[in-house]
Amino acid sequence: MALQKRLVLGVLTVGSLLVVYILCVNLERPLSWSRVPLKHFNGFIQGAGSGSRDSEEPLDRKSNSDRWSRPPPASTFHPELTVLHQHTRATQTPTLKTQTSAAEHKAAENEAPNVSNSSSGSDREAETGTKGPTVKPRQPTQAAGPTEPPFIGDTYMSGDIPPQTDCPDGVRGRVAKTEFGGRFLKHIPVLQWAEHVTREQHQRLSRYPGAHGWGGLDYATLVETLSVLNSSANWQMLDDWKDRRNKSECSRCAVVGNGGILKDSKKGKEIDAHHYVFRTNGAIIKGFEQDVGSRTTHYTFSTNTLMNSMRSYAGAGYRGPPLSKETRYVFLPDHDRDYLLMKAAATHTPVPRGPERTKDPTKYFGEDVSAEKLKMYHPDFIRYLRNRFLRSNALKTRYKDIYRPSTGAVMLLAALHTCDKVSAYGFMTPDYKNYSDHYYDSSYHQVGFFINHDLRMEMTLWQQLNQAGLIRLYMHK
Template sequence: MSVFRTIRSQMKRKLCTTSILGAILLIASCILYSKITSSRYQRLVRYANEKPESQVTVHDQPQNNLAVVKALQTENQKVIPTQNKVKDKKEAEIKPTEPPVLLGEAYATDTTYMNSKCPERIREVALNIEWLKRIFIHTIPVLQWNDHVTMEEYQRLQIYNLCYGYAIIDFAELKRTLDVLNATANRFMFDDWEVRKSGQKPCIHCAVVGNGGILKDSKKGKEIDDHDYIFRVNGAITQGFENDVGNRTSFYFFSTNTMKNSLWGHKHAGFTGLPQSQETRYVFIPENLRDYLMIRAAATNTTVEFGKDKSSSPPDYFGKQPGPEKFKLLHPDFLRYMRNRFLKAGHWKSRIYRPSTGAIMLLTALHTCDKVSAYGFITPEYGNYSAYYYDRKYTKLIFYGNHHLKMEMNLWQRLHEAGAIKLYMKT
């Protein structure tokens, strides 16, 4: 028995020693990680607050302070009452967060969309709505093109990842892509407006069409097609649904990832190819290096040289030899601005979070069109409708973690009530 006690005592001492060493190593690792994280954070904050000498003026709004951000967050916390009871109360809450330090509030300046002579344009409405006036930047750049290829701009935006900056691409590849986007059509959303406008018509009316089930049996097709421009997104199926959603497409919004997911996920419903017509333009959301490679290949009718979409022939998603005039590329400043100011969700720190593709499309219209009508977007009664208007049977709307659709729903309601957009609702 004494032998067993001796062995057990030795084992306890070894386990104790091992535990102490493990604890010491764990504490040391935490201290080292804390120092590295703190250093990296300070570096990012320092870079975010630096104003580079750039050909593009950096625009710092004087209203960008903690009080404004908190006021906006408080307003966004209001949850629109619905007819559908939310089982999980936390799901419907939008919690306030800290100001967007790591997604800086310095933006370049572009006055392209300030020259409209429309007396009832959205920008005039924004000036009269206090909460919207505080967050709306009239000179935010919407698109990027060859003029943006400067080392100063690249260094300013290199600290931001995903679609919010240039961390996803090196300068050489960025220059190769943006050098292709050098036509007037790449700089302005409505590049054919002077040709298509009738007489002295001053206002650009846009219909922004989501794919929500609320459009099923809506008979809004003609009303949608009567707008000057029609925006569509993802599985934008029109054939067979013209009476409800129309058939024209002026702009199709996507990233390479959402395009391919839509072609795969909605093929069963009839989405077998992107909209193609003489008026159709393709608006890229640059959330990854693959988007810069794809738009360059499509615009120059060449292959995707490397990466996940590497090909042996030019991409044919956009028709044969579409030409660079068919393409537009959203600016990282614009995408960061809409996330910071319009849709800064409670889980904004998540690496995967970004506004939905539909939200990006609608907010682009809000900043470029004179008047906006929105169809097929989520409303408080979303539970009464199938997820998509082309569903053959009722399908419940799924809320994915990379978007915050209920915050988007609240924003659309507020914009509608303010008169900034006209949102289609059945009730």
Template sequence: MVAQRRLVLGALTVVSLLCIYVLAGNLQTLSWSVEPLKRLAHGSQWRDLAPSPSPTAPRGHARTTGTPSAHTSSLANCRVSNISGADHVGTTTRTGRPSLLPPRQEDALTADPFIGDAYMSEDVPPQTDCPDAIRSRVPKTEFTKRFLKNIPVLQWSKDATLDEHRRLSRYVGAHGWGGVTFEELAETLAVLNSSANSVMLDDWKRRGPASCCIRCAVVGNGGILKDSKKGKEIDDHHYVFRTNGAIMAGFEEDVGARTTHYTFSTNTLMNSMRSYASLGYRGPPQSQETRYVFLPDHDRDYLLMKAAAVHAPVQRGPERGIDPSRYFGKDVSANKLKMYHPDFIRYLRNRFLPSNTLRSKYKNLYRPSTGAVMLLAALHTCDQVSAYGFMTPDYRRYSDHYYDRSYRPVGFYINHDLRLEMLLWQQLHAAGLIKLYMRS
């Protein structure tokens, strides 16, 4: 009898130890480690996510990764056609039942309700058969665990449901619908009710064949573009993305003249019009091929969006009474308006640009810069991306903007982490996912 009791006691001890071991292992997987990042020695910034390009590699080409450069495909040089009008493609709309993408279990910070590392997932069929597209290259890089191919980049009418509003109202600013009532949201998104509003490159079917690789130029306003002579190269892309104070008149040789997608928030638009009026900025570019992509920071973005779509003055808020046609032209249609999905902005913050500001009392102020959102949106929608006018490690050599009349140093503020963004561009370039313009 004593022997039997000892045997049972021993078995219970073994089982208990096994349970403790398994529990400890599960807890360990929740410890936060945002992809192997090394801290910078000077505090709150981050070291490179991946090795820097080899110093002997030719400038402007990706570091060797065992696969060809994302910009050497024989299909890359499809003809560019300047599309007029706002016709859209019905074959590229989202399909399948929306579902939530689960958080990354290796990140303990995902348990913080403020972070919200779970996102809407929907099937968006590829628009091309490009053999060397970014989506096919990501799995071969260190970005594969962070990149979500089914993340919705844009929000539109079908996203305005009570369940979604309850879910996203937990997040403030650009990261959710906190502060936006369901009525305001539904009224605004109701005008974004065509397939053109749900996909970024809505006119691709008229621009090129499915076998072509969609080439996008994403143009920042950095001083590195001054005297670059990159204007023709930029305009030769299928699509040209610009943001905020995108002054082109007089600078076409360096920055080009086309704009297919203009990204802004109402706040950054108004600030640009005040700050750069003396330098020639009169408002967003206007052309038949230009689409306007709102980054919704506040309810005022939803109000301006709705007013622009229905050709009426803004109803309330700081822009009350303003006629949106002064910014977007009298002929703007709802099909030319788009709005970033808050899940997409939060996903970029959490997985690509997790600044240490998220651990500070200023965490509510932080989001990726408007230019960063634009560049990463292109990364998720284009086959090949070339970035111009973004900050590089030698940024002190250049003025803040290419149109500055005298040298102005780059300004750093708590709401964006420009050094972290700079490091990310270096790593995306090294991984062959973008081609970043840098000077020798």
């Protein structure tokens, strides 16, 4: 009898341990693919509803002031990065080897809706005239990768735009011989302009939200706002190349980030010696010319990042976009407010509605701003950069709709698609912990990492482009 009792007790004990083990295993398993493991992110995560577009604007949306009563600490805040996370464990940066295969990319390129030459019939007229590429719609085509979710949309408009230079060894000529040849589209439109707005294109791009499409933008608003971008200056990034080439065969572009690596770099003269100088967001120049230069030919921003930069970096001396005769303003359209501000700037009228309602655009872009000085990235180009160069694991989470390449990344990759020689300064390098977040920080601020950008993946990309000889990346030796 005693032996029988011991056997029963032993069986019950083993059974209880098995039940506890099974429960522990199930609790550790992710509830669904869309949940975000906290170990992948740094900072704090906003509560319910953080996947909404409002969560992208902690300082700009007055309707959400109760939810964002205290802004993030200055040491971690960045105007375009909006959901902070506390880093608890080192994570592995996704490598570019996980991108869609070159064969699939080639298929997508061949299937993309085509854009014909301008009616002028010659390269010279296409370069200098006011009529640019127009859309010749095809039947709807299926995106590459039949198992990819619809929001990826790896099919793009194609434009037969002649190169502006005859550079014998520029990026366009060398890229095919590198690992990036299979994903680099030479004919994707970098900029959007008036003739891109058709009902067919609106229907196609309305499937993609934010910077990746025209989701949430009605057709009438698009026609009204983009109608002011109707000259060659609006669809060519280097619209004044003929006037500044100075017998040079190749266009040389310096793309300047705001990273702390530039502090005491003494790279100012080298930067200013390029044909074109690209800057973004809180680009503070006064007092830092010796390190970062003084010229700005292209200033890239979204309305959200511009307004946040003016708030966040006012104490460091940032008053707004650089103002000069040669400066072009390149909008990254993240919301309808970008289209509204762009139209207001082109027409010198107050912004009609939205967060910037009644604002005078000349306050930001100067009294001499005109439509010819304005450009706007094409949503196909932003989505292409995300899909083929910076396809982060964030796209597998519930934050997929707010993830996009950072504004600086868009600027650098746009230069890669439009310039012959590209030099990058002030971008994140593997030794980033040795430098403050910005070159103008008065004290050390660590770099912050956020859900809506994958800065580590971008850092890896800069290293790969540099090793492939497609950019020249400034790094401390």
